[in-house]
Amino acid sequence: MELNETEISSKQIFSGRIVDLSVRTVELPNGETATREIVKHQPAAGVIAINDQKQMLLVKQWREPIKAVTLEIPAGLIDETDVSPLDAMKRELNEEGGYKAEYWEEVSKFYSSVGFSDELMYLFYCDTLTKVQDKRPLDEDEFLEAEWYSLADLKKLLAEGKIVDAKTVLAIIFWENMLLTGDKD
Amino acid sequence: MELNETEISSKQIFSGRIVDLSVRTVELPNGETATREIVKHQPAAGVIAINDQKQMLLVKQWREPIKAVTLEIPAGLIDETDVSPLDAMKRELNEEGGYKAEYWEEVSKFYSSVGFSDELMYLFYCDTLTKVQDKRPLDEDEFLEAEWYSLADLKKLLAEGKIVDAKTVLAIIFWENMLLTGDKD
Numbered sequence A, B: 001m002e003l004n005e006t007e008i009s010s011k012q013i014f015s016g017r018i019v020d021l022s023v024r025t026v027e028l029p030n031g032e033t034a035t036r037e038i039v040k041h042q043p044a045a046g047v048i049a050i051n052d053q054k055q056m057l058l059v060k061q062w063r064e065p066i067k068a069v070t071l072e073i074p075a076g077l078i079d080e081t082d083v084s085p086l087d088a089m090k091r092e093l094n095e096e097g098g099y100k101a102e103y104w105e106e107v108s109k110f111y112s113s114v115g116f117s118d119e120l121m122y123l124f125y126c127d128t129l130t131k132v133q134d135k136r137p138l139d140e141d142e143f144l145e146a147e148w149y150s151l152a153d154l155k156k157l158l159a160e161g162k163i164v165d166a167k168t169v170l171a172i173i174f175w176e177n178m179l180l181t182g183d184k185d
Helices: A085-097 A151-159 A166-180 B085-097 B151-159 B166-180
Strands: A006-015 A019-027 A033-041 A044-049 A055-063 A068-072 A075-077 A099-111 A120-131 A144-150 B006-015 B019-027 B033-041 B044-049 B055-063 B068-072 B075-077 B099-111 B120-131 B144-150
Touching: A006 B006, A019 B019, A019 B033, A033 B019, A044 A055, A044 A085, A044 A099, A044 A166, A055 A085, A055 A166, A068 A166, A075 A085, A085 A099, A085 A120, A085 A144, A099 A166, A099 B166, A120 A166, A144 A151, A151 A166, A166 B099, A166 B166, B044 B055, B044 B085, B044 B099, B044 B166, B055 B085, B055 B166, B068 B166, B075 B085, B085 B099, B085 B120, B085 B144, B099 B166, B120 B166, B144 B151, B151 B166
Parallel strands: A044 A120, B044 B120
Antiparallel strands: A006 A019, A019 A033, A044 A075, A055 A068, A055 A144, A099 A120, B006 B019, B019 B033, B044 B075, B055 B068, B055 B144, B099 B120
């Protein structure tokens, strides 16, 4: 079956600091037309950062879209000055946690919500963490606290519905999977 | 540390069929102000649907935000007529796959991208699937194909970067963990 849609026209509604919004008219596979509301967003990177006590680093921060404090893996936008997604992630781990790591790998790469947005997230894993001497400051509008959690704690928080951020749920399940399959010890 | 932000004002930029966009001015914990771009989106539901051959149901569809055909778990928006997220999910499984299921559980609940959006996703698991006699039609602007994949196939597709939708990556890793821990056989 033909599934592709073809863009006929696009109207920019808003161009902001974080998101751009446009409404596109597309031709459907059956020749009819439809509109698609599309939010453009910079790519981002997040990390499963594990210390020597087998704990994962999470940050607490206010999230205005849901008016709540969340627990999330360290993450941030990849900007034009970053050489690579990994480069951006190393900066964020320094800024948000005050750590650097020797061992890194890319775990996954996915679109956060592909129905309406093009936000791409790179998910990394790192361990062999050490405190940096030269911690970078947070962004001016960024306030957060870093905390460490064991897998048992995280599974409990998940079961209690206290972790509600998609990439963080994914990070925990990936880490458990690494331990279950013996990919990490 | 105080982390909460306080809304000072909010300006609606766009109100569409799928998303609403507003720019909010907030007071930061240090008394300064900042703006937050916020995309409101209806809640959604997705499902890990497993058949008797231990295969997961995925649907292929065009996603205009990334101009590509994706492989995703069956999912859809929860609308005002739905009694519950599970009710919405049962409808989508019928529409997108032509199936119904006896056994259901809620696996997780998370915000897709909490930095800019309030989209909440309910993730379900079901098995004991049977074909429905009265398959509901797809939405008028919806074109998709349903396919079945074994866990081995899915792990291969993940490794090859051919599954790029966050909820689907999460669904696969959740399912593998259920099998590894003996929660499902």
